[in-house]
Amino acid sequence: MGILEVKNVGKRFGGLQALSDVNLSVQEHTVHAIIGPNGAGKSTLLNCFVGKLIPDTGSVMFNGQSVLGLKPHQINQMGISRVFQTPEIFSDLNVLENVMISCFAKRDGAFRLHPFETVAHEVDIVEEAEQMLIDVNMIDKRHMNAASMSRGDKRRLEMAMCLAQKPKLLLLDEPTAGMARADTNNTIDLLKEINEKLDITMAIIEHDMHVVFSLADRITVLAQGTPLVEDTPENIKGHPKVKEAYLGEAA
Amino acid sequence: MKMLGLSKKDTTFLLIVIALTLLTPILLQPFPASSTLAQFNAGYPDLMQRFAIFGIFAIGFNILFGLTGYLSFGHAAFLGVGSYSVVWMYKLLGYNVVPGLILAIIVSALFALLIGFVSLRRSGIYFSILTLAFAQMCYNLAYSVLTPLTNGETGLQVYTNDAQVLMGENSPTSPHFFGIVMNESATWNVGGWQFVFNNGYYFTAIIAILVFYLSLRIFRSPFGLMLRAIKTNQTRLNYTGINTRPYTLAAFVISGMYAGLAGGLMASMDPLAGAERMQWTASGEVVLMVILGGAGTLMGPILGAGFIKYFENIFSKINDQVLHGWFAFLPDGLENFLIGVSHFFVGKSWHLTLGLLFMLVVIFLPGGLVEGGQRIANAFRKRKSGGDDAETEAQPSAAE
Incomplete structure (x- = not known):
């Protein structure tokens, strides 16, 4: 049983099925990365964890309690902190x-x-x-x-x-977006240090593969609103489905 | 020296404010009574009382607007509610102002709780419009619908057949504080100068000092810190586990109570209460005061209130006749020309001067008069230390 359990989550914006049937389990004391091409639904999924969006279907459990319908400040008081894409x-x-x-x-x-x-x-x-x-x-x-x-x-x-x-769970939404290489590396070091020193779980959304592969214990690849695969970084690297999602279907 | 839980700097600051407030009757009377400049003297009771009362109003408004950035356009409603409460206590109990002021604070707090609870569901311009709508509703209710309570357009006043159950044989027949009658003054003649020490002024001034001290404590408290955080970034605050709604509501109620107290004091100086006190122009006036003085600063609202009230009373008195007196030494043509030009800026047209000043301040000194003072002080400091970069204090953010 993970600290964050996501079951069958679906979210629709008008005609767009942003998320469908997402299942995800973040284990305690790990770094779990969620990657995927643009528009895969990564940020939508994150917003469902923090109370900004309420999914149409499914459940999100944190530490055995449902977070659905709670206000952002209530979820934060339960132990989820969030880092934004642009620093807030x-x-x-x-x-x-x-x-x-x-x-x-x-x-x-x-x-x-x-x-x-x-x-x-x-x-x-x-x-x-x-x-x-x-x-x-x-x-x-x-x-x-x-x-x-x-x-x-x-x-x-x-x-x-x-x-x-x-916090028990730290959510990071593209923590290195728009950063220079040196700053990115500093951030990676900082996150590694946090992970080693503190009793903390991290879920991280990221575009930059360099960041993902240097930090994550497990990776979930999201494409078109559904998880394609979930595995360790080593296995994700060469995975044909991942390549397909990122580069388009092989001709 | 530290006292009352304030830092050294704040203690000094408070002591300066106390000294200035208590010496106002002397400081505002710089010209001898017989001189031609005597009309610029502002040391008469009626005006000084207004300085203190509008100072209180503005200090309270600043707790909401200056700290949280929520711009209320309906604070005059609380002013009116405060006045009506006090006059009702005169009618029912007697001319002692204490029960009325207590009731004024309680009733305005209840009103603020209700209006704030609804209005604070929105922010920005929608919040401003909601508060404005509520205030206009209160005004119209007071003006016509609730005539039995407010005496409509005549205004609420005390009549000889009112109950006044606490009135004794020898009780004063005008507002008083346990026998100290508000409209009594001691006059002190020194040389050509005449200083008036009015009971009502000192009563309001002491209350103003007390509520200024309270606002100082609020500014330095964790509560004040949260309010400032609300102004900068509500999203971050929500995701930091803070429920912002009760904080803004508390700030709204506190500033409503300040306004109620100010309204109550108005009726303590002059036992009348009229609906016009709730009109939107009165709400706008306090916004001008706070922005002109410097929103979010401690001293700004008081400066702004004093500045505007001074203008209103002194500039509006300069009529064409006075101008004739000033420019009499000039040739006729030039004299008439100068009077013709000045005519638009003084006397009944004093609003134009105020408007121009307001524009200049907002454009060039977004931090208000306080920022102007700081810039002058910094310029002097720099010159003294030979161009050395003077440490810049955490400046209050510009008013929006």
Whole structure:
């Protein structure tokens, strides 16, 4: 039984069957990659995990509980954190405040009215956030405005924000999209390190095969809304069905 | 020095605000009573009370608009509700303002809860339109439908046959705070200057300081941090496990209570309440105040409120006659020409000047007057340190 169990999920947008009959099981403490050509339904599938979309059919179970119909913040509180394709951070706030918000969300839950405490006096939260920034090598930027950082740093900050919540499952939507090679390699190293150090499961959607093959323990190939194969990276590499999905049918 | 749970910097800031507020009757009276510039003096009770009251209104509005970015166009409704509550307490109990102000805060909180609960389902322009619609509904209800409660277009006031059950033999016959009568003043004549220390002003000023302190605490709190996060990126906040709706609702209710208090204080200075207080122009005015002063900054709303109220009262008094007096030394043709031009900017046309100023501020100082002050301060600091890059503080984001 995996930490994330997807059963018979289908989703239709008007005339387009975006997902049909998707079955997927992400095992605990693994890195599970979902790859596929453009329009295969990868992002739609991810959106079904986080509460942005509700599938028409099927079920999505996380840790034995259904996530269907729950709001994004409820799903997050269950232990799923998400990294976006373009980094979503609080650009008007500084780096430390960005991470502190995650720490507050972890400690205080979805809502707590605390209008008279002072942020600077919340020593535990400040320390926790600073430790997180040390872990991702960003402590020297803690007073910097988040908007003024490079794209790579924004991505790094977003991951720090997700990790500060100590999620059970981290979802990554094309974490290296639009990155230069050096930044991509840094991100791979960071993800590897996270995977080794922390007790965490990762599901990753990615175009870049270099990233996928350096990280994933298992790979699911999605094409036209259905999973073609699920296997280890070694077996996926030469798989004829995968080649066909990516390159078109052999002439 | 630290006090009241504030950092050193904030404590200094608060002390400066307290000093300025308490010395207002002196600071706003820079010209001797007999001088020709005396008309620029703003140290008379009626105007000073308005500074403090609209300051409170703007501070509260800033908690919603400045922090979360939700632009309400209906805050005047709470102002009106506050005024009616206070006048009703005069009618039923007596002229002590305390029960009325408490009721004003409670009733405006309930109204805000209701309006906010519905309006906050939408954001951006739809939210603004919803709040505007609610405020206009309140205005129309007060103006005609609910006449038994609001006395319609005459306005609610106290009549001699009202119950006033707590009124004793010797109780004051105008609004008072346990015997301190609001419209009584002490006058102090020094040289050619005349300073007026009004009870009503000090009552509102002390409340204004208290609510300013509260807003300072809110700005520095985790709650304030969440509100600022809502303004920057609600999506991220939702995916970080935060339910944004109760946060925005809390901010809406708090700012509604501030507005209710301000409305209540209006009726505490002058025991009347009319429906026109709820009109949309009043809602628009507070938006102007906050943007002009600097949305999302602590001092901005107070500056903006003071600035606009000063303009309204002082500039509008400069009529053609006053202009004649100023330009009398010029040749007739030039004099008439200058008066003709100035005519469009002062007196009844003061709105034009305000509009131009507002445009200039929004275009060149998106952070409002506060940003202007910071730029001047930075320029001085740079010159002192010889072009050294002065550390730039986390600037409040521009108002949208």
